[in-house]
Amino acid sequence: MFSWFERRIDPYPSNAPGMPPRTLVGFLLHYSRGALPWLILLGLGSGLIALIEVALFGWLGELVDQLAETPREIFWQMHGARLTYMALVLVVVLPLLNMLSSMVLHQTLMGNFPQRIRWQAHRYLLRQSIGYFQDEFAGRIAQRLMQTALAVREVAMKIMDVGTYVLIYFIGALALAASQDWRLALPFVVWAAAYGIMLWQIVPRLGRVAQAQADARSTMTGRVVDSYTNIATVKLFSHSAREEIWMRDSLDGFLQTVYQQMRLSSLQDIVLNVLNVALVASVAGLGLWLWTNGMIEVGAVAVAIPLALRLNNMAHWIMWEFAALFENIGTVRDGISSLALPREVLDAPDAKPLLRGPGEVRFDDVTFRYRGIEGALPMAVLDDLTLHIAAGEKVGLVGRSGAGKSTLINLLLRFHDIEQGRITIDGQDVSRVTQDSLRAAIGVVTQDSSLLHRSVRDNIAYGRPDAAEDDIARALRMAEADGFVPGLSDSYGRRGLEAHVGERGVKLSGGQRQRIAIARVALKDAPILILDEATSALDSEVEAAIQSRLDVLMQGKTVIAIAHRLSTIAAMDRLIVMDQGRIIEQGSHAELLTQDGLYARLWARQSGGFLVSDDDGKTEAGG
Template sequence: MFAWFERRLDPFPPELPLTPPRGLGAFVLHYSRGALPWLVLLAVASALIAAGEVVLFGYLGDLVNRLAGAGPQGFLAEEGPRLMRMALLLLVGLPLLNMLSTLVMHQTLLGNFPQRIRWQAHRYLLRQSMGFFQNEFAGRIATRLMQTALAVREVAMKVMDVAVYVLVYFAGALVLAASLDWRLALPFAAWGLLYAALLWIIIPRLGRASEAQAGARAEMTGRIVDAYTNITTVKLFSHTAREEAFARRSMESFLGTVHRQMRLAAAQDIALNLLNAWLTGSTAALGLWLWQAGTVPVGAVAVAVPLAMRLNTMSHWIMWEFAALFENIGTVRDGIGSLSLPRMVTDAPGARPLVVTEGRVRIEDVTFRYDADPAERPIAVLDRLSLDIAPGERIGLVGRSGAGKSTLVGLLLRFHETESGRILIDGQDISQVTQQSLRAAIGVVTQDSSLLHRSLRDNIAYGRPDATEAEIARAVATAEAGDFVAGLVDDEGRRGLDAHVGERGVKLSGGQRQRIAIARTALKDAPILVLDEATSALDSEVEAAIQHQLERLMMGKTVIAIAHRLSTIAAMDRLVVLDAGRVAEQGTHAELLAAGGLYARLWSRQSGGFLAGGDEARGA
């Protein structure tokens, strides 16, 4: 039975996620579509439970009147059938409805519903543009993902369960009191109006406080995770105290939102206690007065007073449920800011997979700047740049920092969109092919080779998950990584390729991480290869040992290599010198030295084989 209800809602829907709407109601509905039939069933069950409880309260008054007016001899004969129906409602009907509500809530919704939201939101975020992740704390994104999934569940379930139950119950109580005597309904109506006014005043403020608290919590988590992620830098610069102060400021801000929320909660509790005391006292006094006047029977008092006391005890629960509802609404609103951002780079309608037959790369009149509004930064990183790379040609990109080398690679990978111009691979405009197929056709080794917190095998096989052990072993040999891989042991005793490397690969040295990254790219065996400072973390001895392996890796591929150490790319087929976002010079190493231009000056300025920095301190 439990398993059947658990299987009613798929926590991992296969459909590709769409951009969530930014409106609150539309956002909640977007993530609730698959669960909507079960939310409606939960609402129906809640409504029937509330109606059943009110019916039982109403029958209680009749029962008291009949007990008072009839003798025990004829009571069962006269009241037996009705008493049996009420017994069936109490002992069978309501327990079955409660069981259905519980199974739908706990087995179908509480676990599967937020997991479904996390799955859909995570898949959407994985496809977000690179700029999105460059502008946000990773910890804050993860916190908002987790918070928002739970908050959407709570908003949807409280509206369909608690709100429906409360409305039906209160409406039923009001009708029941009025059916006894219209005057007995007056305290309930007055209480309902005052209670609604209290909700109107307090709850929205709690929602705003919760929204501020969710943002402050995400900020606090982001700062803490940022310090942990960069713990090496923190310790190298002896900035433990600085990081404590940085985190404390966000903690103080978060605590301020908590205090504000708790003040509202205390004010709500005090006002509600006064209101409930007035309801019970006024109902009892009015009922006794009407009874003494002979207007209502004793059964009416027996119903009205317990009904008021029931609302008294329910009111705190209702208030906290509505407070929690608006708190979650605040959390959802905070999450919308991250989860509903449109992707800056998307596949074109009808985009087809890239088909690489030769590996020719053609860059035509490309202009790019990092600011969306050209008026904000008139100088473009790339300015009408054109370049043609023949199939199988190996070129080296040279230039001072800020010349646009890594930016050009980022555009080739479609991490950003060009402002104008286009990039073609084998005649196919990369803006018209799928991003997944584009990046599958390009192998990249960067200077910042962070690894996943998984085993070495998993990290290497990331290049081709279906690779065999023999293929992984060959990739390790290509990267000259066999010796250190064989000797690796992690904290749990896993060895070699089974050893885990820690977050971002912190358990490995920079050179070891770089060799694993090279092995990963070698295993991928893509037709186009990008080496962005691929050997920057290797010492001279290891670099010399790996050079001939890199030559093997480059065979038959179109290669784009970036290196500040010009000696590492001097043997390329062609060197392309970038300056101020344009191609300044191109030719072989010997031709460029003979020309005596910018490349020759850069070569002559090298100190220890590295390129001296220029004045343009923009990212490479």
């Protein structure tokens, strides 16, 4: 029975995730689609339970009058059938309804509903552009994802469950009191009006505070994650005290929202206690006065006073439920600001997978600008750039920092869309093929190749998940990683390929991380290979050992290499010299030296193979 209800909602829908609406109602409906029938069923169940509970109070009043008016010897004869009917409702129907509501609530919705939201939102975020993740703390995004999933569930369930129950219960209670005597309904009407005004004044404020609190909580979490992720930098610069001050600022910002929330909570508690006392006193006093004057029967008093006491007990629960509702609405609004953002880079509607070919790359009249600071015009990073790289050609990119080398690579990978021009691979426009197939055809080893906090095997097989053990072993040998991997171990006793490498690979040295990254790309075996400072983390001895392996890796591939250490790319088929988003020189190493241009100056100034600042502040090669 439990498993049947647990299977009513698919927590992992396979349909492609779309951008959620940025309006509150639209956002809630977007993420409630798969759960909506069960939310409606939950609301219907709560409404029926409320009607039955109110009816039981009415039956109680009738029973009191019947006990007072009917002789004992004929009581069961006169009222036995009705009593049996009410007993069945109380003993059978009400428990069954409560069981159904409980199953829908706990088995169907509580776990599956937020899990479905997390799954859909996570899949959408995974397809966001690189720029999206560069603008936010990773911890802040993760916090908002988790908070928003729970908040959407709570808002939807409170509206359908608590909202329906409270609305029907109060309407039923008011109708029942009025059915005894219209004057008995007056205290309930006045109380409801005052209660509504209090909700209207206080609860929205709680919602606004909750939204500010959710934002402050996300910021606080983001700062904690940022400090821990960069703990080596914190310790290297002896800035523990500075991190404490930075963290305390966000902690205090969060604490101030808690103070505001608690002040409003205390205020609502005080006002509500006054209203509740006034309701019970007025109903009891009015009921006794009407009974004393013979205007109502004792059963009416037996109905009205318990109803007032029941509302008295419910009032605090209702207030906290509404406060929690608006608090969760505030959290949802905060989540919308991160989760309901359009993707900057989208697959074309008719995008087809890239057909793998020999790997010819063309940049035709490409112009690109990064987004500038608001109000400022961004400068062009690439300006009308044209470049043809033949299939199988090995090309090195050279230039000062900011010349546009990395931007060129990012545009080929379509991390950003160009403003004008065209980029093609084997004649196929990269903007017209799917992003996944495009990047699957390009292997990249970057200067800072971070690893996943998983096993060495998982990190290497990330290049080709279906790879056989022999393929993984060959990739390890090619990257000169087979010497240290067997000796790796982690705190859980896992060794070798099963050892976990820590967040971003922190348990490995820079050289070890780089070699695992190279093995991963070797296993991927893509026709186009990008080396962005691929050996920068290796010492000279290891670099010399692996350089021959990289030569093997590059065989038969189109290669684009970036290196500040010019000696590592001097042997490329062609060197492309860039400056301020333009190609200013190109040719072989020997040809460029004879031109006596920028490359010749960079080469002449090299000492140790790194770029240094010139007198005018520009970066050139030197020691």
